[in-house]
Amino acid sequence: MKNIYKIIEKVELSQRISLKESLLLYKHLSLSDLIYLANKRKTNLFDNKVFFIENIHIEPTNKCFYSCKFCSFNSINNFINWDYSLEEIKNKLLNFPKTIKEIHVTGGINPSKNLKWYIQLFKILKENFPDATIKALTAIEIDYLAKMENKSYEWVLKKIKDNGVLFITGGGAEIFDENIRKKLCPEKGSSELWINIHKLAHKIGLKSNATILYGHIENYAHRIKHLEIIRNIQDETNGFLCFVPLKYRNKNNFLNIRETSFLDDIRFFCISRIFLDNIPHLKSYWPMFGINKAIFCLHCGADDLDGTIYNTTNIFASSGSEETNPSYTKNELIELIKKENLTPVERDSFYNVIKKY
Numbered sequence: 343m344k345n346i347y348k349i350i351e352k353v354e355l356s357q358r359i360s361l362k363e364s365l366l367l368y369k370h371l372s373l374s375d376l377i378y379l380a381n382k383r384k385t386n387l388f389d390n391k392v393f394f395i396e397n398i399h400i401e402p403t404n405k406c407f408y409s410c411k412f413c414s415f416n417s418i419n420n421f422i423n424w425d426y427s428l429e430e431i432k433n434k435l436l437n438f439p440k441t442i443k444e445i446h447v448t449g450g451i452n453p454s455k456n457l458k459w460y461i462q463l464f465k466i467l468k469e470n471f472p473d474a475t476i477k478a479l480t481a482i483e484i485d486y487l488a489k490m491e492n493k494s495y496e497w498v499l500k501k502i503k504d505n506g507v508l509f510i511t512g513g514g515a516e517i518f519d520e521n522i523r524k525k526l527c528p529e530k531g532s533s534e535l536w537i538n539i540h541k542l543a544h545k546i547g548l549k550s551n552a553t554i555l556y557g558h559i560e561n562y563a564h565r566i567k568h569l570e571i572i573r574n575i576q577d578e579t580n581g582f583l584c585f586v587p588l589k590y591r592n593k594n595n596f597l598n599i600r601e602t603s604f605l606d607d608i609r610f611f612c613i614s615r616i617f618l619d620n621i622p623h624l625k626s627y628w629p630m631f632g633i634n635k636a637i638f639c640l641h642c643g644a645d646d647l648d649g650t651i652y653n654t655t656n657i658f659a660s661s662g663s664e665e666t667n668p669s670y671t672k673n674e675l676i677e678l679i680k681k682e683n684l685t686p687v688e689r690d691s692f693y694n695v696i697k698k699y
Contacts (some may be wrong), residue, residue, distance in 0.1 A: 346370060353379045353616055364566045364617045368609060380612035380643030387622065388645050391698075392679045393689045395649035396672050397444040399432075402426050402463070406450030407486070410527040412516075412558055414594040425452065428462055435470045438652055442471055444691045446477035448511050456488045464506045475691035478507045481539035482514035482530055496542050503548055509691055510543050512551035512586055517560050518568045520603065525559065526597070529643060537575060544581025549692065550581045552621065556610060557590040557602035565610060569617050576620045583693060584623035584646060585614055589630055604635055608642050615643030623693060633670070637678060647675060 349363045350371075367376065404424040406413070426434075445467050449455070460479070467476055479487075479502065488498045499510075511632075516526060516535040540550050542546055552572045570601050576582050587610055592601050615624050626644035628636035629651065638645060652669045670678070672688070679686040686699040 350375070350379065353389065354382065356383070356619070358619050359617065361566050361570050363570070364613055365562060367616065368562050368613050373605065373609065376609060376612040376616075380615040381641060383615050383619075384624070384643050384645050390684050391687045392640055392646065392682075392684045392685050393623065393646045393693060394672075394675045395444050395689050396439075396442050397446060397649035398438050398442055398652045399446045399448075399584050400431060400463075400467070402431065402447070402449045402455060403452045404450050405452045405454075407453060408451050408482075408527070408529040408580070408635075409596075410516075410530065411596040412526055412555065412590055414591065421519055425454065428459070428466060431463065432466050432470070435466070438471075440471065442474050442650075442652075444475045444649070445471060446511065447476065448480055448483065448513055451483060451486045453490070456490050457498065460487070460502070461505045463616055464502070468506045475509060475553075476507045477509035477511055477691060478502065480511050480513040481536040483662070484510070484539050485531065485535055493621075495539050496546065499539070499543050499546055499548060503546060508548065510540070510550045512553035512582075512584075513588075515553045515568075516555045517564055518571050519560065519564050521666065522560055522564065533571070537571065540581065541575060541579055544579035549581055549583055551584045551586050551625070552576075553586045553588050555590055557589050557606070558597060558599065564618065566613070569614060573618055573620060576618075582621050584625050585618050585621045586625040586627055587611060587614055588627065591630070605633070607631070608639065611639050611642045611644055628670075633678065637682060640679075640682060640684060647679065650675065 346366060347357055349367055351357055404423060425570055432484065447463070464476055464478065467474070469501035484495060484498050488495050491498065514530065515536050516523060516530070520532055523530065523533065543550055552567050554565065570584065572582070589607060590597070590601065611626070618624070623646045624644045625646040625648055626636040627648050631639070640647065648668055650672055653659050676686040680699070688696040688699070690696060
C-alpha cells in the first residue's frame with residue numbers, strides 16, 4: 343500500500359500518473375477515496391461549476407452498412423427504422439427554439455447519404471440556426487465518405503469545414519484494442535483509423551471530443567490503455583475538448599451480455615478524470631445513464647451534463663437506458679444542477695461561458 347500513498351500524493355499535487363499507477367488506483371483504492379481524488383481534481387479546475395448547452399441531435403438515418411455486435415441503433419436491431427430526407431429534417435427543425443447553440447449530427451453508415459447530401463444538410467442547418475455550431479460526423483462516417491468520394495480523409499474534413507462544420511463528434515472510437523475490435527466491430531477497421539482522422543481534424547483547426555465504449559468484453563487494463571492513447575494524442579494536438587465515457591447497454595443487440603455495475607461506472611469516471619490531466623472536461627451523458635445517475639457522476643469527476651437534446655436522440659433509448667424523459671429544457675437542467683449545490687453554467691460548443699446561474 344506504500345506505493346498507493348505515493349500515487350495519491352501525486353494526484354493531490356496535480357501531477358501526471360502512469361498507466362501502471364492508474365491500474366493500482368483502479369484496482370486497490372476504495373471507492374470513497376477515488377471519488378475524493380477525482381472531485382478534488384475537478385474542483386481545482388472548475389470549482390463547483392457544471393456545464394451544459396442548449397442543443398439538439400440530428401440522426402438522419404439508422405440504416406447502417408455495418409453490423410457492430412454492441413449496436414442497438416442499427417435498423418437491423420431497432421424496432422423503429424428511419425431514413426430521413428432533407429425535406430423531412432427541414433420540417434423537424436421547425437419544432438426547436440432558435441436559441442439552440444449546437445447541432446450534433448451523426449447516424450448510420452448509409453450509402454444513400456453521400457458527401458453532397460451532408461453538405462446540403464449543413465446548409466439547411468445554418469439557414470435555420472445561423473448562430474449554432476454544427477458538430478457533425480464520426481471518424482467512421484468520414485472514413486466511409488472518403489471511400490465513396492475516392493478522396494483523402496483530409497480532403498473530406500476540409501470540405502465539411504468549408505461548409506460550416508467546426509467540430510467532429512467523438513463516436514466510433516469504441517475500444518483501442520485490435521483483438522477486441524475484431525470481435526465487436528471488425529467492419530470499422532483498426533483503432534488507427536479513428537486516431538488518424540482526429541489528428542487530421544485537429545491539424546486543420548477542427549475540434550473534437552474523445553470517447554470510449556466500455557463495460558463489454560474488455561478489462562481494466564484495456565480501458566486505461568485507451569485513455570493513455572487519448573492522452574498521448576492530446577499531448578500532440580490539444581484538439582480534444584471533452585472526454586465522454588459511453589457505457590455498453592445490452593438491449594436489442596447481438597452482444598447481449600450483462601452490463602457492468604453503476605459502481606464500476608463511478609470508478610471509471612474517477613479514473614478518467616484523474617488520468618486525463620490534459621483534457622479539461624469530462625461529460626456525464628444523461629441519455630446513456632439516465633438523469634439521476636448522470637447527476638451523481640457530477641460528484642465523481644464529471645463537470646459537463648451535455649444539454650437539452652430536445653427529444654432528438656434515439657441511440658441510447660433503443661439500447662436499454664433507463665432514461666424515460668426524451669429531453670430536458672434549459673430551466674430543468676438548471677434546477678437539477680442547483681439541487682446538487684452545484685453552479686449551472688450555460689456554455690457554447692467550445693466551453694465559452696454564455697451565462698452562469
